[in-house]
Amino acid sequence: MSDATDDGGGALADRIDRYLDALREWAAGLYHGLVTHPAYEKIEKEAEDLEDTFMLACFPDAFGIPSPVSYYTAELLPYLEDEFEAWERRMWDRGSMLERKGQQYHF
Amino acid sequence: MEKFVFFGGKGGVGKTTMSAAYSVKCADAGLDTLVVSTDPAHSTSDVFDQELGDEPQAVEGREGLWAMEIDPDEEVEHHLMETKRALGDQVSAALVNEIDRQIEMAHQTPGAYEAALFDRFVDVMRSSDDFDRVVFDTSPTGGTLRLLGLPDFLEGWIDRLRRKREKSIDLYEKAAIGNNEPRRVMDGDPILARLQERKEFFEYAGETLREHAAFFLVVNPDELSVRETRRAAEGLADRGLAVRGLAVNRLTPSPDDDENGRGARYLRDRVATERAHLRTLREEFEQPVVAEIETRVEEVKGDFLTEVADELDIEAAPPATPPDGSA
Numbered sequence A: 001m002s003d004a005t006d007d008g009g010g011a012l013a014d015r016i017d018r019y020l021d022a023l024r025e026w027a028a029g030l031y032h033g034l035v036t037h038p039a040y041e042k043i044e045k046e047a048e049d050l051e052d053t054f055m056l057a058c059f060p061d062a063f064g065i066p067s068p069v070s071y072y073t074a075e076l077l078p079y080l081e082d083e084f085e086a087w088e089r090r091m092w093d094r095g096s097m098l099e100r101k102g103q104q105y106h107f
Numbered sequence B: 001m002e003k004f005v006f007f008g009g010k011g012g013v014g015k016t017t018m019s020a021a022y023s024v025k026c027a028d029a030g031l032d033t034l035v036v037s038t039d040p041a042h043s044t045s046d047v048f049d050q051e052l053g054d055e056p057q058a059v060e061g062r063e064g065l066w067a068m069e070i071d072p073d074e075e076v077e078h079h080l081m082e083t084k085r086a087l088g089d090q091v092s093a094a095l096v097n098e099i100d101r102q103i104e105m106a107h108q109t110p111g112a113y114e115a116a117l118f119d120r121f122v123d124v125m126r127s128s129d130d131f132d133r134v135v136f137d138t139s140p141t142g143g144t145l146r147l148l149g150l151p152d153f154l155e156g157w158i159d160r161l162r163r164k165r166e167k168s169i170d171l172y173e174k175a176a177i178g179n180n181e182p183r184r185v186m187d188g189d190p191i192l193a194r195l196q197e198r199k200e201f202f203e204y205a206g207e208t209l210r211e212h213a214a215f216f217l218v219v220n221p222d223e224l225s226v227r228e229t230r231r232a233a234e235g236l237a238d239r240g241l242a243v244r245g246l247a248v249n250r251l252t253p254s255p256d257d258d259e260n261g262r263g264a265r266y267l268r269d270r271v272a273t274e275r276a277h278l279r280t281l282r283e284e285f286e287q288p289v290v291a292e293i294e295t296r297v298e299e300v301k302g303d304f305l306t307e308v309a310d311e312l313d314i315e316a317a318p319p320a321t322p323p324d325g326s327a
Helices: A002-058 A070-079 A081-093 A097-105 B015-028 B044-048 B072-090 B093-106 B110-126 B141-175 B190-211 B223-238 B262-284 B303-311
Strands: B004-008 B033-037 B065-069 B133-137 B213-219 B243-251 B289-294
Touching: A002 A070, A002 A081, A002 B141, A070 A081, A070 B072, A070 B093, A070 B110, A070 B141, A070 B190, A081 B093, B004 B015, B015 B033, B015 B044, B015 B065, B015 B133, B015 B213, B015 B243, B015 B303, B033 B110, B044 B065, B072 B093, B072 B110, B110 B133, B110 B141, B110 B190, B141 B190, B141 B223, B190 B213, B213 B223, B223 B243, B223 B262, B243 B262, B262 B289, B289 B303
Parallel strands: B004 B133, B004 B213, B033 B065, B033 B133, B213 B243, B243 B289
Antiparallel strands: none
């Protein structure tokens, strides 16, 4: 008996669900494009900048500035592979502060 | 008396003799004593007439006495090898060379030698549970002061690094909106763990030096040495490490009254100037003069050490509350 009711209402419910799914996807996409994406891009950039200062504080001798603590920070290097590579890349890449900050606007 | 006793002073005033004599005194008083030389120009082996290495070794013919000489070069090498091993385990082949260069460079900096020396002597303090007293024969004043000043400085530095790292990870976590995987996570971050470990190491060093260490300065009765001692005492006080006493070494013996030859006149003059310096030390320094040792014609070793030890007015009582070595 319960089977029969499900069959009847099921088709309609399915259609509503499908419609809602599509709507949700569109809304999520719109929200991501308008809000989330710029936001996390911005925060991530900020985090990268902070990471750069961290790397610079750890390894100033990479720029010829002697540091009394490089001996200690050197032991961090094996665990900083990703950071080290990204850092080097960003160091080469970065034209100016303006350019870096402007990147997020995707002109 | 504290568990850790440091002897410092200008080069060539007899720090090694004093620390060796004091450790003999402690050993004779029934304490298991370790004497550690941190001076790169080691002479502890000469005093005990025995080859010493980087590990504590029993001193022949002396009950309850061990000695060792710290070798910073070996420590730097060891640290370099450790770091490189970790590098091989962690880093992909493509990047190894790049990072390897960086690591090599860090071990060539002037600070590396001092950092290694510092690491090693904190290690010795940490793993000194077997001994009742550890006597440090330090390098001449400048180096020692810098070395003892390190914990505060490094603690602050490491702390700032840790905060930077925490903040950037925090931002990465915040950037991971929705179902995104954050690029770095706080939990189990190896960098934060290492920085924390280092911070604890420096904290231990700073605390132990302030709470469980006593400092003595060895001084000769001449102007340069007196001045340097004044500076050293002030420098140590600035770092919150008070000097406990002054050990005056190399006093010239006065001639007999009836002697009047050239040598006797020279000695009399010499004794007079030394008296003046001794008076300065007694009157102008807050620290008491804890030893007045006359110059000996022969090298101070063997039985002479015991003789000098008897003249040292530094107590050899066991430490009141043994510090926890495993902090």
